[in-house]
Amino acid sequence: MESFVHSHAAHCESGVVSSLLTHAGYPISEAMAFGIGNGLTFAYLPIVKIDGMPLVAYRMPPKSILKTVEKRLGLNVTIKKYSNPQSAREDLIKMVDAGKFVGLQTSVYWLPYFPPEMRFHFNAHNLVVYGKSDTGFLISDPVFEHPVEVEYNALDKARFARGVFAPKGACYTIEKIPEKIDLAKAIKKAINRTCNMMLYTPFPWVGLRGIGMMKRAILKLPNHPHKRYASLYLGHIIRMQEEIGTGGGGFRLMYAAFLSECADVLGRDELKTASSMMGEVGDKWRIFALSCSKACKGHEYFVEEISQKLQECRDSEERVYRFLKGLKL
Amino acid sequence: MKRDEAPQDNIAMYQGGRKALYAVADEGTFEITQSSGWSVEEMATLQAVDEFGRLEREAYRDFLEGTLSPLAAWMYRRRMSLATLSQCTGFWQWNIKRHLKSNIFKTLSPKKIALYCDVLDITPEELHHPKEPQ
Secondary structure (H helix, E strand, C coil): CCCCCCCCCCCHHHHHHHHHHHHCCCCCCHHHHHHHCCCEEEEEEEEEEECCEEEEEEECCCCHHHHHHHHHHCCEEEEECCCCHHHHHHHHHHHHHCCCCEEEEECCCCCCCCCHHHCCCCCCEEEEEEEECCCEEEEECCCCCCCEEEEHHHHHHHHCCCCCCCCCCCEEEEEECCCCCCHHHHHHHHHHHHHHHHHHCCCCCEHHHHHHHHHHHHHCHHHCCCHHHHHHHHHHHHHHHHHCCCCCCCCHHHHHHHHHHHHHHHCCCHHHHHHHHHHHHHHHHHHHHHHHHHHHCCCCCCHHHHHHHHHHHHHHHHHHHHHHHHCCC | CEHHHCCECCCHHHCCCCEEEEEECCCCCEEEEEECECHHHHHHHHHHHHHHHHHHHHHHHHHHHCCECHHHHHHHHCCCCHHHHHHHHCCCHHHHHHHCEHHHHCCCCHHHHHHHHHHHCCCHHHHHCCCCCC
């Protein structure tokens, strides 16, 4: 049986895709998996509530990185779901015994190795099972520094959590990799797709338009009848941007790493420029988070200043996408 | 963000672990850097945790006074909002709101109690006697 090498990544889904592909014989970095999987986006959905707060997303919905990478590289991924924990566990044991590395979708809340403060009800976490012991499965969770072991019962609970995105024991393996992969073609397609979505989306809550929508919502915060709301709202944005494993700046820094790798693959130095521009965008988002946190603590309350910072993020992002479009990849 | 600018605030909730961030290395390329946490992120997370703690304490107080059922305290202890509990159990929100009332909770069938216990990962005994919040 091939031995498994754990690697530390910023985000769960891109980390798992990178890890599974690398072990299947096609070494690929997390940033590359994220980039060609079209992971980057921005969405602000005031109608969809998470614990009473609007949905703020800096990446595409769960499973989309896996599915897009599968399509772009022409892989063969098998995804299975189960109706009961018993058969899910037995099947997983069989796969592990056969020497397979298996990606799982689980809840965050019910994973025992997560620090208590970081457990929230999010059902689309991803991790890799690479072996088993007498009492449980050996797990490589890409957002943690080291592999862990989880008892059978605890993992069943996490795999069969209910609610939105209920995993239903979902597990996936990469079955086949084509002999020839045209990475350059996949990169070009992915970059154009992301730029088009961010710049020209018809939906007001997606892309740059979505950022504008969030800005207008922030400006209205002082009118909210509940005093605590504004503080909780800004805290919620910070968590979606920094806490939930984004690699910093709401995935923008990871995307900068992707662009820099693309420069080497395509042999286009302009992409290095785009990479450092995207790096600055990520830094601007972090400055935005910092000013949100000051307002949260209630020292001062400048919605004007916060929305100004957000506008800078939006404008500098627009410059990157226009620059990338101008390269005619 | 340069590599040496990656925050190293040693935040307690990481329990000594570190998280991967992307930062610019010496050669000008982006690489994964380990961070022991950022105080900004810590503040936002603790705020969300404290909010559930506050709601749990209020619900526990109302449970002792006899106005709310113990379900409310358990719901917040498990970091669930009404919407989350509704999605997990399949009950409508207005229905759960009724179950949160003490007098109606007492009339719930064992089947409904069992479903709540399953979702909250507790025994019926524990459901009826919530622990005092910290």
